[in-house]
Amino acid sequence: MNDIAHNLAQVREKISAAAARCGRDSEEVTLLAVSKTKPASAVEEAVAAGQTAFGENYVQEGVEKILHFREQGITSLQWHFIGPLQSNKSRLVAEHFDWCHTVDRLKIAVRLSEQRPADLPPLNVLIQINISDEQSKSGIALESLDALAADIAALPNVRLRGLMAIPAPEKEYDRQFAVARQMAVAFARLKADYPTVDTLSLGMSDDMEAAVAAGSTMVRIGTAIFGARDYTKK
Numbered sequence: 001m002n003d004i005a006h007n008l009a010q011v012r013e014k015i016s017a018a019a020a021r022c023g024r025d026s027e028e029v030t031l032l033a034v035s036k037t038k039p040a041s042a043v044e045e046a047v048a049a050g051q052t053a054f055g056e057n058y059v060q061e062g063v064e065k066i067l068h069f070r071e072q073g074i075t076s077l078q079w080h081f082i083g084p085l086q087s088n089k090s091r092l093v094a095e096h097f098d099w100c101h102t103v104d105r106l107k108i109a110v111r112l113s114e115q116r117p118a119d120l121p122p123l124n125v126l127i128q129i130n131i132s133d134e135q136s137k138s139g140i141a142l143e144s145l146d147a148l149a150a151d152i153a154a155l156p157n158v159r160l161r162g163l164m165a166i167p168a169p170e171k172e173y174d175r176q177f178a179v180a181r182q183m184a185v186a187f188a189r190l191k192a193d194y195p196t197v198d199t200l201s202l203g204m205s206d207d208m209e210a211a212v213a214a215g216s217t218m219v220r221i222g223t224a225i226f227g228a229r230d231y232t233k234k
């Protein structure tokens with residue numbers, strides 16, 4: 001087994017164990033492999049080990065990988081855009097990705113809906129919540145969720161699937177869990193209002209267990225699968 005296959009098996013095992021500990025079925029938790037900064041060959045290794053859902057942060061890099069696999073006739077992969085999205089890059093996301101996790105304003109959602117090609121199914125979108133109320137601008141406050149969700153749900157070519165958050169890093173499990181619970185409560189409320197909502201994207205390499213215990217349905221794991229990232233080449 002290569003490193004990536006080995007790491008994937010370990011991460012899947014960790015998710016199963018975390019789910020089992022709180023009485024959840026591990027099938028309820030989707031593993032998104034975050035392949036940002038990693039070459040297509042690393043993604044190929046993960047695909048060979050059975051991984052199908054991949055997350056990318058940079059539009060251009062993600063599109064290159066998507067096209068790499070499409071050109072080989074491999075159409076079974078699911079691509080999730082999870083990075084900050086500027087308006088001028090929305091068309092590439094609408095045309096190539098299956099999901100966008102980082103919608104935090106109506107203007108972006110409208111553009112994604114307008115730019116989604118007619119021959120593709122609606123783009124799956126998550127609303128990003130700034131749950132730790134950080135200065136970093138990404139994500140909306142929970143108070144603004146109802147209004148934005150109603151507007152997005154009315155758009156024809158995007159499908160509101162749920163919520164996403166990147167909590168501020170916390171070392172302690174109890175703190176991680178408390179923040180994740182706030183997200184889970186907001187997710188449950190949204191789900192009650194919209195039948196299309198089924199996804200809570202929460203949990204990374206260092207907090208996935210607390211996220212799963214709190215109710216996450218999709219963990220986004222990079223380092224624990226592909227190893228540390230090298231940003232010096234970017």
Ligand SMILES: *Cc1c(COP(=O)(O)O)cnc(C)c1O
Pocket residue numbers: 034036057082083166204205206220221222223224
């Ligand atoms: C990079 C990234 C991840 C993966 O983080 P790791 O700590 O490497 O698991 C998950 N979510 C988002 C939004 C990211 O940017």
